Amino acid sequence: MTRFPLRSDIIGAIFGQTEGLFGNTLDLRELQKSGRLGRIDVELNVKENKTFGTISVPTGLDQATSALLAAAIETIDRVGPYNCKVQLESIDDIREKRRKLIVDRAKQILQRWSADRRTDSAEALKAITQVAKVPEIVSFGPDNVPAGPEAVSSRELIVVEGRADVANLLKAGYRNGVAVEGVTVPKSVVDLTWKKDKVTALIDGDRVGDMILRELARVGKVDFVAKAPKGREVEELSPSELIDLLDRRQPLADYLARLEKVSKEPAEEHLEERAPKVEVRERAPREVREKFSAEIKEKLKPYAESVQNRLTSFIIGSDGKVLAEVPVIELVEKLKDMDGVHFIVMDGIVTQRLLDIAQSKQASMIVGERIGELERRPPGISIATLKEILS
Template sequence: MESSEIEEKIDTDIKLGEIISWGPEDLPAGPEVETDPDLIIVEGRADVLNLLRIGVKNSIAVQGTQVPKSIVELIKEKSSITCFLDGDRGGTLILKEILQVADIDYVARAPEGYEVEELTRKQMIKALQNKKPVAEAETEVEEEKEAKIKEEPEEPQKEKRSGKEAVLYKMLKELKIKESDTVFETIKKLETGQAIAFDEDLNTLFETHVSEVFEKIQDSEACKLLIFDGVLSKRLLGLVIQKEIEFIACKNKDEEIRIPNKISVFYI
């Protein structure tokens, strides 16, 4: 391993240790999200991590286009709110949702076609320095929408991902899952009471009823992804941690449990 790769790994490990799980939804956040008078809102966990790399510790991830109520309440306590979002349609969708439920002050965007998690230190600093007042950002979003309508009136309708789908694909990208469509289709077609598990190569390990999922996982040594139509309990989470499962898709979780940062959870 090259020295630069070693340094990057050490840096990543340190920053991973700084990420906290905040609020009832266990949202990824920087360690100063409550104490800092300013707040930066981002899309996902990888964005929080990238900001930690440049010393920004007051960010929190919405984890989708539906803004959690806990973030709406947190916003009310802050002096200044900045949304730092991807330079794509997904970032615009999240911005629109936030504007419907909360008052923010500034908007910073990654360059067009880039995601916040991909930006270099220099690019992130520049994007934050060039943040715009929310009124100006709103105007640009509307102008962009009108321009696209005029430019592409006859273009065939393309398959577009909803905000929630975009979050799922981003989670899977972070986990380096190459066949993301397989996971998406499995979730989409999941039947009532069904549970399905995959290994890291997305080979199906088992399909069963949720009532038997605990025993099935106990007998499995290769499970990395678990998708089930049910609620994640404290007992099941303990087994998931023990078996080093990296991704869970489920209906909900028991209120009292907290999800470790090393496990990605997508709520169906």
């Protein structure tokens, strides 16, 4: 383009020389009125007595019409008195660029959102894991009785017999248990019961459990009672069984009334059931002391020392080697899958269920923290307490 045309001259040439070429299809004024064509912009640059420029035509037309418009503008050969040449440099799809910008921004938003969600999920998982994690048993009071970490702070209290029972409560999600560890209830536990809104006595399914309940009710506060099924210990119950049992707890007065009614019934079968239990509990330790030798005592002493206050157990073969070490709560299930069992040393109660499974595995001896209520004594298997082995 020669000489120096103005920007308005070029825009006028575009409108004038394209008018009527394709009827209303390419009528630039009509297209601008409808908003399908934007403001035409021209940038000029003079160099060596020639004017060079760039024409920008924003359009919202489809591809075919946009291509037709570009071809029409290329036919412009004069601007006022000046010759000119117009050549298409490029057609840029602004919508595509906008879509790309939107997609890129969406990726950033999604990345941030996903990171936040992962953080939230991680926090939620952490919180759930903390709930599912079994806490450790703590010591309570001057007697250092086993207790759950929330036994003091909780408004409710669950009183059980021994350490293994507290451990089983923790596995079921109850952190407010405390053990009395015997028929005599420690004063610290008695005082603690009076500070609680609700106190539940969770007892074994035997006469010892009822003895502990009566003593606790005599010196302390008991609102509800939950008793394990007949012949079963609290420590033997699965977490789901334990939850169901506590859900079905009953008021103390109702339980004692029912217990009193049962005790007055002159049913000979009840007497027959109780007689051998007392005999076994009184007789078993004496029989064990007669049977196990100093050699066996010396062999089992290290294991007895190791399991004390740890709620764990050792399954030992005839060669004296440890076949497995498992928590007391898992011992019964573990024994079902094992062979070659000779000795069992555990920090828990020797129950009838454990004794029967040990006999089926041809074990020769069980050593426990104490001996539970036994209905019968299988032949060929000795029973001892940790105290007897360590004495």
